Amino acid sequence: MSNDTILREVNEELRGDRMRALWRSFGPYVIGAAVGVVLIVAASEGWSWWQNSNAARASDEFYAALDIADGDDAAAAQAALNGVIDTNVGGYPILARFRQAAILAESGQTAEAIAAYDALAGSINNQRLRELALVFAANLLVDGGDVSAVQTRVGGLISPENPMRNAAREALGLVQYRAGDLAGAAASFEAITNDPQVNPQTRNRVQLFLLQVLSEGDGVEPPLESAAEAEPDPAAEPALVEEAPAAEDAPAEAAPPAVEAEPASEAPAAEAPADDAVPADELIPDTTPAGN
Template sequence: MSNENIFREVDEELRSERMRNLWRRFGPFIIGAAVAVVVVVAANEGWSWWQQSRAAEASEEFYVALDLAEFGDLDAARQNLEQIAAEGYGGYPVLARFSEAGLLAEQGETEAAIEAYDALASTSDNQRLRELALVLAGMLLVDSGTVDDVEARVSSIAAEEGPMRNPAREALGLAHYQAEDYAAARENFEAVLSDPLSQDSTRTRMSFYLAQLVSMGEVAPDAVPDEVLEPEDAGAAETAE
């Protein structure tokens, strides 16, 4: 055996020995790190699966409750919604509470429905959901409360530029109409009508409200936008003059 081969074998042996020593020293840490990575990945996958499973279960329960309500079993629907509100996952507890308040209103339990909406407005972390709850409560109070009751809930929303401003103005207009304050009612209806972002269906309702005020003689035809009066209505108004 040549000296070169001997030196090569000795060098390989030394390198092998160094590798074994390094492995003995750092192997447990490498294995531990690898195990930790596997555990983290598995935990993440497990958490994602659990979240999806919970969300799917809550979704199914929520739509079962809606089906019960649609087929007229309101009591059973409310029981399901109460359970989802207490034990549901993700956004479904909030959806369940809104739906339950709506069923209360549908069953004629207006006061309980208003309390439910007020509770949602006071506990929700989402500003838009708080505004929605207040507007829905305000709408119910148009018939069952006073102008002050409605204003306490929606006046600040109506004054802002948020997405719920027009429903809030409509609630205020209807409350003033009920209180026979027709000038204030007209002001709110016209504010919605003049908003370029109002939907067509909303503009149609506002036009109907204003036309009703004109037909009652509470508002002069020239005090409302021209688009409110149909040609026959405008002619009738001119004849009346």
């Protein structure tokens, strides 16, 4: 056996000893990390399954409550919606609270419905849902004619970049009309019709409101476009009156040439007597035979 062979075997033995020492030192950690990864994956999958299961159950309960709400038993519908709220899963509790407020409004409990919408607006983190609750509450306040109450809820929504601006303007215009402020109502409705991003259905509805306000208000000025179509511009009338004689004068100036041409056409008529003086026998040839 050569020295190279002996050295190779010794090196392999030393290498094996080092690997066994490393495994004894770090093997438990490697095994623990692997077990930890497996447990984390299992826990994540279990949590997802539990969340999906609860969401499915909350969804079923919510739609079942909506079916009950479509009936005549408001108390049963409120109880079913309370069950959805108690689950506290996903966004279904917020939707259930909105439906509860709507049921109160439909049953004539306007004050309770307004309070429910106000409570929603004060507890929801989502800005758009909070603004929606404020608009619903403002619409319920329209019949009362309390302009300040509506202004308090939706006044902050009337800004060019807010997607709820036209809904807020409509509620404000309606309560102003209800309170007798026709000028303010016309201004609110006109702001909606002038919005380039308003949808056609809203524009048509608000234009009817605006026409109603204009028909009732003597001192309310119509929008600029309506005014231009309804009344002609007084400044333009004199121009039309002055242009009419100008158009009639043009033929009058051309009349003298026609008058001057008239004698020329009569010149042949003046020579007519000379022709009439020729004897008739010169004009008609004699056809009598010569023998006679």
